[in-house]
Amino acid sequence: MELDPQSPEVHNLLGYTAALSGDSEEALEHYRQAIALDETYLEAMLNAAEVLMHPLGEWDEAIELCDDALDYAETKEEIADCLLLRVDALLGKGDVEEAKKCMSRLPEPPFETSSYVFLIGRAFYELGESEKALPYIEEAVRTDPEHADAHYYLGLLKDDSGDVRAAVEAFLRSRALDLAKPPPAWAPSPDTFAQIVRRVVQSLDALLARWVRDADIYIVDVPGAELVVDGVDPRAMVIVDARLPDEPDGEDLGRNALSARLFIYQRNVERAAGSIAGLESELAGALEREVTAVFLDRDKPPSMADKHHLN
Template identity: 30%
Template sequence: RLDPNSAAAHFGAGRAALAKREYPAAVTHLEKALALEPQATATHYQLAMAYRGLGELPRAETQLAQKGTIEPRPIDPLMRAFDELLESAEAYNVRGGRELESGNWSAAAEDFRKGLALKPDDPSLRHRLGTALYQLGDAAGASEQFREVIRTSPEFAKAHFSLGVVLAAAGRHQEAIESFSNALTHDGLQLARVLARSGQPLKGLAEYQQVLERDPAMKEALFGYAMTLIRVQRYGAARDRLRDAVKSYPSDPVFSHGLARLLAAAPDARVRNGLQAKALVDELLKTERSIDVGATAAMALAELGEFEQAVAVQRDVIATAESGGLHGVVAHLIDNLKLYERRQPCRIPFTDDELP
């Protein structure tokens, strides 16, 4: 029987549901695990994968931005046996992590390799494999793993740092400096996000600016900066940043969706443009029919005065969210539905939880 007060138990149940592609159940358990043990940053990655499975890409991005390696600590011995019953990448990551902590480098490497066979693009597994290989004296193998993480997940700051350590030990100091600099850039991104979400958005903006000075093309920083401008109610500046990003990255839906939301529901009338918002949403709907995009479509319709259609779309969005078990988002969706039923547009483009 699952202990309802155990973050580790919910984390394990969430990973099991994720492995079976039971995404609504995975979200329920992982959100509970995060509420019970918010410092367990590894939960964010699992939650991101669950939201991605549901097609909730903005929420997946938000969770992915907060990912870490700290897992919930089990409060009962049954969790170890539970983990060992799972044949999944996540389970191998947990087992390998235990072997790393115990200094069993060969066993850890074997577990990480088994996990990567199931999920080749998992940055945590590959970085940990590199760490185990380095401890075994295989610097070349470790370097290869760290470089692959950087290639597939450049935002994974630990891989940049670890590669720097390997390069420095080999006397390749200039390359090591470059790797450490890259690690600082991506760590700065994490700091900016935390500042923005913890009631210090102006400091978050300053940190984002420093990251962008080091890497002007970093998409995560461009998006985070624009969203933080929304937090401080600089809607015009946020619109301009998002428009520039859409031009630079026309195939990335994150920027066009953010811009559509802002144009549809910004409190500043000088920023709103319902026709442009609807045009952006129509393009997004050709490739992505998620709850978030549907809610944005309803916002755009309401801004254009098409309230009957906005009500119909919003009701469909709410039904989808309820059937998917996403009860945490339904309340805000219902609030917007009530606005449309009263023939009033939305003036909150993003809730606080939706902003990175």
């Protein structure tokens, strides 16, 4: 910054560095400064839109930035970047129909880099259009066998189609590739993460906390391979393993009436949170969903959304 405090490129770089370290607010401030210095700075607009979506959840502002960026996009790749981010933001706010319309505006392949093949396939999957997604995801796996996300989405697609063996193989490959990556630079130590877990459990709503307040808690990186083979999502954040009491309504539970174990998967929580600031809220949401599914909604058949939700 000492060299050129008015350089939009410097602010964009500082924003990128801040985002990598998990400081979303500082990253966004630098990106906005870069855009103020150069209103045509496409990369800074898209970087800011990404931070606004994840982890900040400011969907409408992200959509506006994508629309602004589209005015300056020239190449097929730049147009695809803008539209795919816009689709993500629309899905984040629940506007599926508008997201589908946005997908129809994508340029036709080929693109200069293969990463767009995966991104398009993933977008089609998230829109519920599995048949359109499959060839893109299969091509992404073929062109980049080390692409963990591509293997994961291939597992989802194979599972949806009933090909359990192929799904398990894809999930196991995704799990192995996830473990081969270093944790994010901002990731807390195991002891610090354990403190976060305890705070989240203690702050649960009383209706949910009664089921897990005395649970044994185990923290590991990701679900074991044997669990994945048995059908557990390799990117699950939380699993509750419980022996339920005999009472059908679960009333009048004594200390020994319920035996519960709580498994927390640190690397998966970090992936979903995207920053140190987002860890507690992401973990709290995952824990609430899992406790609700195991204890309160256990008699309801799982929906497709529940089946593949990343906890």
